[in-house]
Amino acid sequence: MHKLWASTYKEMVLLVRDIGGLAILFLMPLLLLIVITLVQDSTFKSIQQTKIPILLVDNDKDKVSASILDNLKAATTFDVVLKDSEDEIRELVLKGKYQLGIVIPEKLSSDLQAKVHANVDEILAKFGLDQEAEAVSPYSKSPPKEVRLYFDPATPQSFKSSVENGIDKMISKIESQSIYKAFQEQLTEDESEVIFDTKGFIRFTEIIPGEGPRDFLPNSTQHNVPAWALFAIFFIILPLSINMVKEKNQGTFIRLRTLPVSYATVLGGKSIVFVVVCLMQFALMLLVGVYLFPLLGLPRLDVSGKLPLLFLVAFFAGLAAVGLGLLLGTVAKSQEQSAPFGATLVVILAALGGVWVPVFVMPRFMQLLSNISPMNWGLNAFYDVFLRKVGFVQIVPELGLLLLFFVLTTLAAIVYNKRKNAV
Amino acid sequence: MIQIEHLSKKYKGSEHFSVFELDLVIAEGEIFGLLGPNGAGKTTLISMLSSLLKPTAGSFTINGLSFHDNGNDLKQIIGVVPQEYALYPSLTAYENLAYFGAMYGLQGGTLKDEILRQLSILGLADFAYKKISTFSGGMKRRINLIASILHQPKILFLDEPTVGVDVQSKNVIIDHLRQLNTSGTTIIYTSHYLNEAEHFCSRVGIIDHGVLICEGVPKILIEQQENAQNLEEVFLEKTGKALRDYA
Numbered sequence: 312m313h314k315l316w317a318s319t320y321k322e323m324v325l326l327v328r329d330i331g332g333l334a335i336l337f338l339m340p341l342l343l344l345i346v347i348t349l350v351q352d353s354t355f356k357s358i359q360q361t362k363i364p365i366l367l368v369d370n371d372k373d374k375v376s377a378s379i380l381d382n383l384k385a386a387t388t389f390d391v392v393l394k395d396s397e398d399e400i401r402e403l404v405l406k407g408k409y410q411l412g413i414v415i416p417e418k419l420s421s422d423l424q425a426k427v428h429a430n431v432d433e434i435l436a437k438f439g440l441d442q443e444a445e446a447v448s449p450y451s452k453s454p455p456k457e458v459r460l461y462f463d464p465a466t467p468q469s470f471k472s473s474v475e476n477g478i479d480k481m482i483s484k485i486e487s488q489s490i491y492k493a494f495q496e497q498l499t500e501d502e503s504e505v506i507f508d509t510k511g512f513i514r515f516t517e518i519i520p521g522e523g524p525r526d527f528l529p530n531s532t533q534h535n536v537p538a539w540a541l542f543a544i545f546f547i548i549l550p551l552s553i554n555m556v557k558e559k560n561q562g563t564f565i566r567l568r569t570l571p572v573s574y575a576t577v578l579g580g581k582s583i584v585f586v587v588v589c590l591m592q593f594a595l596m597l598l599v600g601v602y603l604f605p606l607l608g609l610p611r612l613d614v615s616g617k618l619p620l621l622f623l624v625a626f627f628a629g630l631a632a633v634g635l636g637l638l639l640g641t642v643a644k645s646q647e648q649s650a651p652f653g654a655t656l657v658v659i660l661a662a663l664g665g666v667w668v669p670v671f672v673m674p675r676f677m678q679l680l681s682n683i684s685p686m687n688w689g690l691n692a693f694y695d696v697f698l699r700k701v702g703f704v705q706i707v708p709e710l711g712l713l714l715l716f717f718v719l720t721t722l723a724a725i726v727y728n729k730r731k732n733a734v
Numbered sequence: 735m736i737q738i739e740h741l742s743k744k745y746k747g748s749e750h751f752s753v754f755e756l757d758l759v760i761a762e763g764e765i766f767g768l769l770g771p772n773g774a775g776k777t778t779l780i781s782m783l784s785s786l787l788k789p790t791a792g793s794f795t796i797n798g799l800s801f802h803d804n805g806n807d808l809k810q811i812i813g814v815v816p817q818e819y820a821l822y823p824s825l826t827a828y829e830n831l832a833y834f835g836a837m838y839g840l841q842g843g844t845l846k847d848e849i850l851r852q853l854s855i856l857g858l859a860d861f862a863y864k865k866i867s868t869f870s871g872g873m874k875r876r877i878n879l880i881a882s883i884l885h886q887p888k889i890l891f892l893d894e895p896t897v898g899v900d901v902q903s904k905n906v907i908i909d910h911l912r913q914l915n916t917s918g919t920t921i922i923y924t925s926h927y928l929n930e931a932e933h934f935c936s937r938v939g940i941i942d943h944g945v946l947i948c949e950g951v952p953k954i955l956i957e958q959q960e961n962a963q964n965l966e967e968v969f970l971e972k973t974g975k976a977l978r979d980y981a
């Protein structure tokens with residue numbers, strides 16, 4: 312026990328003396344958290360508050376194009392710039408000057424009107440309400456019309472999809488209103504008479520299921536802090552493995568091998584110190600989320616009633632990260648091996664774990680792979696506590712997996728060292 | 735007593751043995767010098783004896799114990815001074831020694847007193863609380879030595895303990911090793927300084943190409959070698975004058 316305490320004390324002093332390393336250890340994760348949350352939050356804000364300039368060529372110059380233009384302006388998302396030719400749009404979008412260009416085809420309004428009237432006449436004729444229509448409809452059916460959307464090749468797919476959906480919704484609405492209007496014209500001579508209620512019948516209500524009172528909706532901070540805190544916790548494998556490689560390079564590891572002390576004790580001292588560092592990192596991140604984010608105009612992190620469970624998750628996530636760091640530090644022979652490998656490994660584990668892209672949108676194979684990422688277990692446990700508001704029992708499986716990961720990686724490090732240095 | 739029987743070591747990928755079927759007995763209380771040109775196998779032999787390397791063949795016992803069966807017991811009675819400064823540069827001399835002393839099971843006042851005593855003997859009392867990174871090579875060598883003798887080992891292995899230090903530091907180190915030997919510590923050391931070995935060692939062994947080519951009391955070896963006035967001349971006669979560069 313005395314040897315473990317001495318090892319722990321030595322590791323602590325080594326860490327404290329390395330002011331630069333300490334600053335990187337604590338400040339970089341905070342910086343990462345702040346930057347990521349600001350970027351993500353401002354992305355949402357920019358979509359809501361900042362107008363994105365888009366190009367539009369109106370070859371229709373009639374009711375439908377006027378309605379599309381009105382809708383685009385009313386959406387407050389876009390700043391519509393009218394152009395005369397499709398070629399001009401193509402060139403400007405290709406050069407990346409604009410993200411999006413819309414070309415409304417010729418006779419869109421009249422052809423849509425004709426199509427709707429033809430359909431309505433046909434329906435009414437089948438019901439025997441319009442004898443003339445049965446004989447011959449004055450409206451002929453036109454081929455489908457194409458609204459062309461030009462996207463900058465660099466435009467993210469998510470943005471393209473949301474714009475396409477938005478315009479599709481807009482045109483569907485215009486179409487359905489035209490149908491209502493056509494029916495109205497056929498059924499009554501009085502234009503002021505309202506036969507159909509054209510207001511939207513179906514609405515959405517967002518509900519977050521939970522056992523407690525639903526007093527808040529998760530915001531970007533509630534999502535970002537656990538994800539990036541976990542990312543930072545796992546980055547501990549870098550300084551830890553570098554610490555171990557340094558010992559090999561400066562010869563102290565050789566001396567340690569000649570001393571009557573087990574490798575497990577040496578690793579124990581490192582584990583204690585680096586897990587405490589993980590917890591301190593996590594505490595700082597929570598403080599930033601609670602106190603600094605509101606000052607930066609970001610949503611405040613809500614930790615009320617969750618602190619003990621949050622720190623429990625952070626502790627077990629820290630153990631898993633430290634276990635991985637111990638294994639990497641044991642196997643690596645140089646910093647050139649441990650640093651790039653460790654950094655890449657953390658990024659891969661984060662990607663697999665769902666830190667960047669939610670696991671449920673990943674392909675099936677990647678979803679299966681994500682189950683083996685300790686970051687996935689940690690993130691699920693954090694989301695359980697932060698967002699789903701569950702109790703201790705519900706997070707036991709994830710905590711168990713994180714603990715098992717620590718035990719297995721540490722055992723692997725001990726066995727590897729024993730085999731490598733057997734005498 | 736150290737008893738070595740047919741001890742061999744061949745590194746992975748190497749075509750030849752670094753140490754080949756070496757037999758040697760080192761008695762209790764001796765100061766045994768392992769001498770040889772670069773790449774002769776001195777460090778390999780001392781690394782095997784101090785549990786840092788696994789022999790390819792053969793065996794050895796230290797006071798009747800082997801690392802394979804009694805690793806921790808054996809490590810408790812030996813001290814190893816590696817060729818490198820095996821110290822934490824950002825820790826003070828005292829912190830380094832307290833840590834390594836604790837690994838030998840020393841603690842509390844006993845450990846503190848022993849650290850301060852050793853620092854005082856080796857002229858480093860005033861630097862106890864200074865970081866190792868600020869020390870000169872000679873000072874680091876002395877701390878390197880103290881870190882291995884705090885627990886008063888019965889057997890001390892030293893791999894070139896005086897390399898790269900000034901004459902003053904060398905004298906202090908050698909004097910202290912003599913005192914340790916007087917108080918019962920068996921010393922096995924490697925060195926390229928043949929004059930130092932001639933006067934310091936009770937017995938030396940010259941090793942070349944992994945083979946022990948001669949061993950004995952320095953004075954007798956000099957007498958036995960025709961036209962040799964000192965150990966260096968014996969050494970050159972036995973190992974030749976060709977350069978021993980290796981990679």
